[in-house]
Structures are given as structure tokens and as C-alpha cells.
Amino acid sequence: MAIVGPSGSGKSTLLGLLAGLDTPSAGDIRLLGRSLAGLDEDGRARLRAGRVGFVFQSFQLVPGLTALENVMLPLELAGRSDVRSQATAALEQVGLADRADHASSQLSGGEQQRVALARAFAVDPAILFADEPTGNLDQRTGEQVIDILFQLRADHGTTLLLVTHDHSVASRCDRRLAMVDGGISEAA
Amino acid sequence: MRPDGRHWRALRRDLQAREPRLLALALAIAVAAVAAVGFFVDRVEQGLEQRAAALLAADVMVESSREIPDRFAEAAHDRGLSTTRTVSFPTVVVVDDRTELVSVKAVGDGYPLRGTARIAEHPVGAGEPAARPPQTETVWLDPRLFGQLDVAVGDTVPVGDREFAVGAALTYEPDRAGELFQLAPRLMLHLDDLGTTGLITEDSRVTYALLVAGDATEVAAYRDWAEAEGGRDFQVQGVADARPEMRTTLDRATGFLGLAAMTAVLLSGAAIAIAVHAFSGREASVAVLMRCFGATQRMVVTGLVLRLLVAGVLASLVGLGVGWFAQHGLVWLIGEWFDQALPAASLRPAIVALAAGMVTLLGFGLVPALRIRRVPVIHVLRRDAGLPEPSAIAVGGAALLAVGVLLYYQAGDFELGTYMLGGAVAMLAVLGGVAWLLVRVAGRVRGRGLSPWRFGLASIARRPRTSTVQAAGFGLGLLALLLLAVVRVDLLDTWEAQIPPDAPNQFMINVQGDDVAAVRDALGTAGIDVERFYPLVRGRLVRINDREVRPDDYESERTRSLVDREFNLSWLDSVPDGNEILAGSWWPADADGSEWSIEAGIAERLDIDVGDELTFRIAGEEATGTVTNLRAVNWETFRPNFFVLASPALLEQHGADWMTAYRATGEQVQAVAGIAREFPGVTVLDVEALIEQVRSVIDQGTRAVEYVFLFSLVAGLVVLVAAVNASREERRAEIGLLRALGASRGRIRRHVVAEFGSLGAIAGALAGLGASVIGWAITQRAFDLPYAFNPWLLVIGVGGGALGIALAGLMTTRRLVDESPMGVLRST
Secondary structure: OEEEOOOOOOHHHHHHHHOOOOOOOOOOOEEOOEEOOOOOHHHHHHHHOOOEEEEOOOOOOOOOOEHHHHHHHHHHHOOOOOHHHHHHHHHHHOOOHHHOOOEHHHOOHHHHHHHHHHHHHHOOOOEEEEEOOOOOOOHHHHHHHHHHHHHHHHHHOOEEEEEOOOHHHHOOOOOEEEEEOOEEEEOO | OOOOHHHHHHHHHHHHOHHHHHHHHHHHHHHHHHHHHHHHHHHHHHHHHHHHHHHHOOOEEEEEOOOOOHHHHHHHHHOOOEEEEEEEEEEEEEEOOEEEEEEEEEEOOOOOOOOOOEEEOOOOOOOEEOOOOOOOOEEEEOHHHHHHHOOOOOOEEEEOOEEEEEEEEEEEOHHHHHHOOOOOOEEEEEHHHHHHHOOOOOOOOOEEEEEEEOOHHHHHHHHHHHHHHHOOOOEEEEHHHOOHHHHHHHHHHHHHHHHHHHHHHHHHHHHHHHHHHHHHHHHHHHHHHHHHOOOOHHHHHHHHHHHHHHHHHHHHHHHHHHHHHHHHHHHHHHHHHOOOOOOOOOOHHHHHHHHHHHHHHHHHHHHHHHHHHHOOHHHHOOHHHOOOOOOHHHHHHHHHHHHHHHHHHHHOOHHHHHHHHHHHHHHHHHHHHHHHHHHHHHHHHHHHOOHHHHHHHHHHHHOHHHHHHHHHHHHHHHHHHHHHHHHHHHHHHHHHOOOOOOOOOEEEEEEEHHHHHHHHHHHHHOOOOOOOOEEEEEEEEEEEOOEEOOHHHOOOHHHHHHHHOOEEEEEOOOOOOOEEEEEEOOOOOOOOOOEEEEEHHHHHHOOOOOOOEEEEEEOOEEEEEEEEEEEEEOHHHOOOOOOEEEOHHHHOOOOOEEEEEEOOOOHHHHHHHHHHHHOOOOEEEEOHHHHHHHHHHHHHHHHHHHHHHHHHHHHHHHHHHHHHHHOHHHHHHHHHHHHHOOOOHHHHHHHHHHHHHHHHHHHHHHHHHHHHHHHHHHHHHHOOOOOOOOOHHHHHHHHHHHHHHHHHHHHHHHHHHHOOHHHHHHHO
């Protein structure tokens, strides 16, 4: 599913609420079948662990860690075993196995976002939230990243919730919602 | 939580980042300073104990005017301790027509138990160590007596009913130094001979002593036992009581050293707080990412704290190593205070230093680190969500607690600790408060400045919190530098000036009233101008108002022995140099009343106040007068000083001996020896060696303190770097934006100079004022030395602050100015 709309319309706020990163002032949100209203901050974090993936506009790789170590991070937090080989496999899926030992600062923007994709899918999440994943990339690199994103989504059978203002990206989703001034409606 | 690979990776990442490195550096400096001083003081204390034991000739001594019962010696033997006895009393020796008052000391086998006596064939030079006390049938004489009695080694002298052969000149007696001015020349004989002299009678003023030495634990146990057993009749003296003037100087030196180390700790603490604050701000983005991926708050916080602790322990260990090496430097600088090599340091200072490191880290770093708990997870999507700031009260409270613990421990002295703590708190409060105000003012006046200044001041005002922290941090760093550069020099100069170069090195006593004019002329001929001759009569304090003074009325042993002795009384028509009237007023020059002037310390001890009436018994007659003033006396001037002075009318009629003090050098010393022969009875005491000793202690102490202050200097610089670094990330974005908007590098540099220059000037003014106040507090209140305000502090503070901080700002932002604006904007 894609959420589209102009900047300031509240897309990212909605994404944050849905992922349990923030709490609504009124109403309830159900994530993976659980009501978020009854959960505290840590409860929501535990719910996300190993089941929710994230991709951000500004990549958000941890500086000072290598590509592989960045991918290992959510696996370790989810308490998985055999973390290193799973992470290596995830990097292979995005075609960056040979860059595993590079620090994030040594990677190009496209490569950084591919590492972020590997990191997001490594835990095999039930749902993946992506916030403007191509916003910081040029068009050609952006398209490559989107191709990999949709490929991985299909392979893993993950539900994808994508915030974007790029209609060509949105058009590849099954369902599109439009946000204008905080209101929401089905988009064409 | 068990640390796993994730934590080690994070730790490795920390070691590559700027803030943790600053933190580690600051902590290592703090631990190094505490460890260096701790190791050194530990060794000095052990060395001092050994030396002080020599000055007592024993580890512990039981003293009394009555014979010491055998149970005291038996108890010592039961503990495996060795003992010997001494008996001292004054008597008169007559050889031909020469009469001398001598102080006899009869010593038993084994004397001295600690230290060594020295004897010589001729009454000159330092002599050789004596292997055993005088043999029976022989006496050892003070070198002065050889001239006064006109005897040589091998001659015989009568002592009481017996004749003794002069065995040697006694050039050094370990347990005598403290009594320099009290005693007549020494005559030492063996205890076994004492009974046959017939000198001990009912009326003799005899001091009996039992010397005890041996294993430290047993000695301590014995001392406790003896104190309980002895009661008031038998005084127990341990090594810590010996040699008060040396003790004062050393206490002052170790006080200075501790102060220097604590300055380094305080500064390091400030650097740690700033670094951890910046670090937790930077780590916030990683923390929210981890929270996104499902990490609980506890995992994030424990992870961070664990890393800080590991980094802290590593840094502390490095600091400990540095401190251990550094103490060798200290030993090299002042180790020569001690005749023999200092004993090895114990383990305790290492534990104390490590503990101090952890206290500093947690006290200053924990609260700023914990703010990471409160970073909203939504920060990962929306940067404008902002980072929560730690509560200023919590930060201050924790730091205060840490500083308090460390200060009271280090100072070991409630007053000094309180001054430092109060000073630190007031300092931080004032620095913070004034910095906040000035930052506000900077925002107001920015519209009136020229372009780079306008922008610079706007930058300061835009980040009021960071700017306040920076200004306070700069202030603290500059304060340290000012204290080190100016106040330290003033303080140490004042200390050194305690013994002026023209301090008298000889005292001439027992000059008869009729001879004063002639002796003064003779000294003048030798080129020695004597300022003043002081009359001297000895008197016992018998009444305060209508109350009889009895030693037993006083609790303190020192007070009891004070009133048990005769005071040296003098009369003067004007206030002596180096004395200051604290209460009441000095008598007019032509006064004919009966007035006393009492030294303030002794007045307090004896509970005497202005208006009280005191009666002294002087050679059988009583002299009664009213106390009209109390004086503070500077005892370190080496000039004649008196506890009790009288108005001339009160004592003039009593026959007095006269004394004077002067400085004699080179040939003058020979001339003085001639004068002493010409006027029999006149005694010359040479204190040159003692002055030299105290002076060299101060001299070397000064160097040692400067050495330790180097740590503070480095810590001060780290604070400055940490403070500049605090706004680095924000500044990076700002500079990128300005560059993108077309600002030239030169222009950006001017902005940076304007901003940091203003901050530096603000901080410098604060530091200048702070340094003056602290300098005053430390010199005047804690170390009891006079202090003069130095106006240069303010000038150097403002000028140096503006210049130095502007330079530091330029250096830290140099790379930022050169970065591509595109890269900067993208990454933020």
C-alpha cells in the first residue's frame, strides 16, 4: 500500500503512528493484530522486534559500523541465532555481498539504501514501513532501489506500507491512499 | 544484561568518535592526577613516619615528671617491643671559675631506638654516627660547652658528686631538634652513672622518659594501652606529635598537592559532562533506530552506560599508569627531603584513584547520558522532534555529590573541603547564571553590530542552552588557566616569602643588661646592624583574674605543659614586626600602666580575653596587669616572637637577660664567635641549618605543586576542546547552509571569530573574577597566607579569552569550512 500526498500533509506522522513510534492523542491503532493503546513504549518495541522492518529516506545506517554489522543489528535485537550468516545472505540478496566489510561512510547513497533494505528484510518482517525510500536518491538509482524493494517484498511475502510523493512508485502498489491536510482518501 | 558482540562493536565505534575520546582523555587525566599525588603522599607519609620516629628517637614515648613504673616497660616487652629510658634535668657545672647551666640527659643502653646520634673528637663539624650511648664514667658535651667551660676531649668535668671524662662532642641528638630554643647546652651520660652523681633530689625538675620501638601494629596497640594506663600523669607521645614546624610545612605542601589534584579532577569532570552530553546527543539517533528495531529502553540505556563504564575503566587504568610514572617525577623533585629512599607506595592510592575516576565519571556523566532514555522514537522520522535536555538540577546535583565525596576525602579537612566545594558550587552557579544573562544580552545587542558580529552574536543567541554551557565551559577552562598562570604564582610566591631572605640566622641570648650597649657596638663593628634587643624574664602564670592557674585544670596535654612551664616574657613599647593586633589596642609609647599583650592562639587555649587580669610569678615576685590586646604572630619569620608581652612599666624593674636576632654571614660569623668569648655567658644559637631546611622544603614543595598543576592545565585545555566540540554538529549544518547560500570561507571565518571571540570575552571576564575570588579564598582562608588582588587577572582573562577561544573556534571549524556544502546538507 502507498500513501501519497504533498509535503506537510501528515504522511510521515501517520507512518510513525502506524508503526507505534508515536502515540495518537485519541483513538487506537492495531498492529499485527494487537492494539497499541494498551502497550507502553517498551511493549510496542517488543512487538516490533523481528516483525516490523523500516526503510528511511536518509538511510539511517549506524555510522562506524560496517554494512554487515548494520544488517546484523535487528537480527540480534530479535534474538535470532546464526546472525552473521543470515545477514550475509540478506546482503547477497541486494547484491552487496562484496561490500559487507565497508563502513557505511564508504558506500554511495544507492548502496547505503540497499544495505538498509537488506537490514529491513533480514528479519523476514511481517510488515515493512518505508518512508520516502527514494527521496535522497537520483532517479536511476531510485528506480533500482524500488525494484529491489518490490522484489524482496514479493520473495518474503511482506506487507509493505510506503510513503512517497512519487506517483510512479505509488502506482506499483496494490492500493493507494492520498493524504491532504491531515485527511485521508482512496487515490486513483 | 550480558554484553554481546553488539556491545563490543558499539564500544569500538565509540573509540573512533570524538566525544568518547575526550571523555577518556579527561578521565585519564583526573585519575592520573589523583594517583600521582596519592602514591606520592602515601610514600611521603610513610617516609615522614620513619623520620619523625627518628626525631623522637622512638616510635612512642612515655614521659612524666615522675619515674615511669616498670609495668610500662614490661607491657612493651610483652608485645615484643624494645625499650630504653632517659632522664633529663637542668643542673650547673662549674669548671675552675666558669659556671654553666647545662641540660643533663642520662640515657640507657639502646638509646636512641630510632635515628642516630653523632659525635666528634673536636667540637666542630657534623661528626660521626655514634654506635652506642656514652660509656659509663664518660660524658658527651654539646659543642658550645667546650668553649664555655674551656675543656677538650679527655679532660674531666665534675657532675654533681662525681668526675667524668669528656668522651666526645655531641654534634647531633636526634630527639632534640624540636626544643631548639628551650634548652641549655646538653651534657649526656650513661643512665647507670646517674645515681652516683647525687643530682636527683626531691626538688629537681626531672623529666623521665621510656622510649619504645618495634613493629608498627604492636606499637599502635601499646600506645593505646599506655594512653589509657598513663592517665594524666604519664604523657604518651607518638611520632605524629614531633617537630611541629616541619609538620606544618609538609602539611601545607601535601595540602597544596591535594588541591592541585582536585583542580584537575574538577576540570576533568566538567569536560566529561560536556563530552557525555554531546555524545548522548549523537548516540540518540542510533538509540531511536534500535528502538525502532525493537530494542527496549532498558537495553538501550544499559548498553550506553555499560560502554561508558568500560571506556571509563580503561581510561582510568591508563590514568593510573600515567599517575604511577608521574609520582616518580614528584619523588625526584622532593624526595631529597628524606635522608633515605622513600618506602614503596602501598596499594591504597591506586584503589582510591580508580574509585575517584568512577565517581567522577558517574557523577558528571551519568545524568547527561541518561537523557537518551527520553528521546522520542518518532525522532527517527522527524528530526524537528528535538532532543530532551537533562534537568540542570539533576546534572548539578549528581556532579555536586561526586565533587563533595571527592573533596572531603582528598582534603581530609572539613574546612578546606567546604571552601573548595562552596567555591566550586558558587563558581558553577555564577558561571552558568552570568553566562545565561550575557547570552541573552548578546541576542539583544546583535542588531547594532557590524555584519560578522551580528551573525556571530545571533548564533550565540540562537542556541541559548549550548551557548550557556559553552560560555560556562570556556569560563571554567580559562579560570583554571588563570589560576595556574597567575594565582598559583602569587600563592607560591607568598608562601616562599614567608621566610624573607634577610631572616635572622643567629640568636644571641643571655646578654646582661649592662652589656647590651657594648655588644650592640661590637656587632656594629662586625657590620651587623641589630634592630632591637629584647629584654627577657621568665615567669610562671599563676592567676587569671582571681583564679589560681593549675595544670590539672586543663584538658589538653599541650595546655597543661604550657602552664607548667615558665613563659618567656618581654616588654616593648611598640607592636613587634610581623605581629597584628586582633582585639583591643596596643599601649601608648609613654604608658605607665600595667598591661599585657597575649598571642591570640594561646589566649584561646587558656581562655583569656581582653580585660582579664593576669599574674605571673617572676623570681619569687608577682607581676599583675590587665590584658589590653590580643596579637596574631607570624611564627615563620624566624624573628624573636613572644606569647606574652608587657608594657615596659610592668616588668622593667625585674632583672632581665637580653636577646637579639640578626643575620650573620661569612666573616661576621667568626666575629660573633669572638664577641661570645669576650662576653662570657652570652650564648649564640645558629638557626641557619633550620632555616635552610624549611626553605628547601618550601622550595621543593613549590616545584612539586607546579608539577601537579600541569595535570590541571591539560584538563583545562580538554574542557576548552570539549566545549568547542559541543556545538560542532550544529555548526556543521549551519556552515554548510551558509556556504550553499554563497558565503565565502573568509566570511564564515569572520563569523566564527566573532562568535567564539564574544563567547571567549564573556567567559574570560567570568574567569578573571572567579580566579580572584578563589585565589583569595584559598590563600587567605585555607592556607592562612596574606593575599593581594591582582588586577591583571581581569585584563588577561578578557583579552586572552577572546583571542584564545576565537583561535580554538577557528581550529575546530577549519575542516567544516573546507567540507563540501552538498555533502554536509545531504548528511544532516
